[in-house]
Amino acid sequence: MDFWKLFIVALLxxxxxxxxxxxxxxxxxxxxNILGETARKNLxxxxxxxxxxxxxxSSLAETITLENVLILWFMPVNILLTFVIGSVLGLLVVKLTRVPHHLQGLVLGCCAAGNLGNLPIILVPAVCKQSGSPFGDVNVCYKNALAYASLSMALGSVYIWSYAYNLVRLYSPKISNEVKVDDNSVVENPVSTTKSDPENPSTFSTELPFVSADDRSQTEDHVKHFEIQCTGHNGQVEEVSKNRTIMNHLIILVQKVNLKVLFTPSTIGAIIGLIIxxxxxxxxxxxxxxxxxxxxEDSVIMVGYACIPVMTLLVGANLIKGLNGLGKxxxxxxxxxxxxxIVLPAIGIGxxxxxxxxxxxxxxPLYEFLLLLQFALPPAVAMSTITQLFGAGEGECSVIMLATYSCAAVSVTLWSTFYMWLVL
Incomplete structure (x- = not known):
């Protein structure tokens, strides 16, 4: 395929x-007003x-087998690298642009989480369908492309809802009545209040996200009791080993961690799909x-197909709130x-x-192309959903999506064309 054919395939x-x-x-x-504020929240x-x-x-259950898992072992690592490198670059953006605290989670999430779902699953198989495909036999290429893109979508969803979701959650005004530290390093625990939360529609604690207030008080009592035991009895502190002290604290932490925050519905869906x-x-x-x-399985597939168009529609609907703040x-x-x-796609080549x-x-070559493409994608559309759930930077997220996807019409196309040339 010549340059212009590759360009058109990548642009569509x-x-x-x-x-x-x-x-x-x-x-x-x-x-x-079909997608008004209430409708957007419900969607x-x-x-x-x-x-x-x-x-x-459904994507994992259909396309992933034990043999595929062994062959494609590097893809989870590659996606993790995109998140790690993107987060580091996001920190630089936060420092250089002095992003307000409540938007820092949004910036880090947008820099870390790429659109690993609908773009690869449309783009990569589409390359195979073109006449004179550079990746060999059309049927074999299409089957492999669908498997690769489905795994990318599933893994991306797990990373997004486990990592980016919690980033926005941590910096959300609803969560972080920030822990204040004065000059004497005295930390005040935030007061627990009741607010809406996507994980629990009725209540939401503004305490630290992984440990509840009751759990924290129990932990503090346990630590105080432990300290009394250690310092009492004629100063027999030396009898308690440091290893045991560390182990006790680790056990307390594991017992009190809120696993509900880590295991989001998408993570659970991925685990079930992999098992099947x-x-x-x-x-x-x-x-x-x-x-x-x-x-x-057919019923699950039918429901799942609604995800990509609904999320993309929500990105557009949220633009209404963000266009006024473009200059700010x-x-x-x-x-x-x-x-x-620009930066992340170039790093991905190395x-x-x-x-x-x-x-x-x-x-x-097709597998290499997808690995490269994972570095060059615009932010995940799920970021719009996440900000809507927590009410943190919805307008700013919409403007970021508008800007990045407008640029992606050119950048993804050019990078895809270059990547194809690079791997062939």
Whole structure:
């Protein structure tokens, strides 16, 4: 394929996303008000609890087998690297642009979390369908592309809802009645209040996110009791080993950690999907045309297909709130756009080509192309859903999405074209 054909193939998926985003914006204008504030919040909740978990579960169950897991072992590591490197670059943006505290989670999340779902699952298989595909036989290429992109989408969803979700959660005004530290290093615990929370619609504690107030008081009592035991009895402190002290504190921490925060619905969906895909008995029962419970999988797939268009529509709907603040947050927007569209894709070349030279992954141009592409994607549309859930930087997130996806129409296209040339 020549340059212009590669360019068109790479451009179409981005244009599809922009068109659906525009529809969401139109549906949210005051005259129509189809996607008003209440509707957006309800749809965000549906995405979080229903659409995203079912999409991840069905994609993994259909395309991942034990053999695939062994071959594609580097993809989770590669996605983790995109998040880690993106977070470091995001910290630089935060420092350089002096981002307000309540927006820092948004900036870090947008720099770290790329659109690992709908763009790869549209773009990569589309390359295979083109006449004269550079990746060999059309049917084999399409099947592999779908498997690679599905795994990327599932892993991306797990990372986004486990990492980016908690970043925004930590910096959200609803969560962080910030812990204040005075000159004497005295830490005041924030007062527990009741607010709305996507994980618990009725209550929400503004305490530190992983430990509740009751758990913290129990922990403090336990520590005080432990200190009394250690310092009493004629100063027999030396009898208590340091290792045991550390172990006791670790046990207390593990007991008090709120696992509900870590295991989001999408994470649970990914675990279930992996189990179904990898365990032959479950796969035979649920996956395939001859499966006994095929109807169950078909139902889950139907529900999951709603995730991508709904999230993309919500991005467009949220633009209404953000367009007025475009000038106020211009340095922030430029910083995030440069990270996602220029710096991170360039770093990705060094990471992936270095791994290929070391022989750590199997030689497959299509697989290498997807690994490179994961560094060049605009922010995940789920960031819009997450900010809506916590009410933290919804308008700013919308403007960031508008800016990055507008630039992505060019940057993703150019980087994709260059990546194809690089791996072939």
């Amino acid at each position: 998926p981005v244009l599809k996303v922009l068109l659906i985003t525009a529809v969401g914006t139109i549906l949210a204008i005051n005259r129509l 965000n909740t549906m995405v979080f609890y229903v659409f995203s978990p079912t999409l991840v579960c 895909g990898v365990v032959p008995q479950f796969r035979k029962l649920l996956v395939g045309d001859n499966a006994t419970l095929r109807v169950v 947050q211009l340095p922030l927007i430029i910083g995030v756009t440069m990270v996602r569209c 990471v992936v080509k270095g791994v290929v030279r070391l022989g750590l992954i199997h030689p497959d």
